[in-house]
Amino acid sequence: PRTCTSSPAGGSFQWSLPEASRGASTPDPFDRYSAFLKLYGQNLKRVEADVADAMAVDAQGNLYIASHALADVDLRKYAPNGSLIYASLIRSCGEGFLAVAGLAIDGAGRAWIAGNTTACLATTPNAVQPRFSHAGPARGFVMLVDTTKSSSVAPLYVTYLSDVDDRIAAIRVDSEGN
Secondary structure, eight states: OOOBOSSOTTSSOOOSOOHHHHSTTOOOHHHHHHHHHHHHHHHHHTTBSSOOSEEEEOTTOOEEEEEEETTEEEEEEEOTTSOEEEEEEEOOSSSSOEEEEEEEEOTTSEEEEEEEESSOOOOOTTOSBOOOSSOOSOEEEEEEEEOSSTTOOSOSEEEESOSSOOOOOOOOOOTTOO
């Protein structure tokens, strides 16, 4: 079972490293990486009791967490004070398995989710690859979810990436939403 707190213990979240850990004063990349792990670990202990597949922070300091539930995608958005401001379970249309590989937030506050699945996804009419022709290994997929409206649960866009065995590892969105 999932457990969430409505607000973090001790106030709002902090998503940036203290000044001393950010710059060239930390010459060892492993030390800098360890500092980031510690920072995110402190915040996540106050938000989710389960494991996130991917997470991202937008310019306003909102935290987005995407995870899988068998063949479905669970997406949550938390305000800097720890309150849950968006939650959606995006259902697949068939059996199989799904794994979220990446999450990116565009300038409009929409979540781009990428991953791999053997399940059926309900693609949108303008999908690059609306279906794959044969069952088999996981196929890469991308979906766009509008997290700016709490009532919006259906993805704006869903596509498979190709009709061949495909693995996606991450996603990035530029300032223009590409």
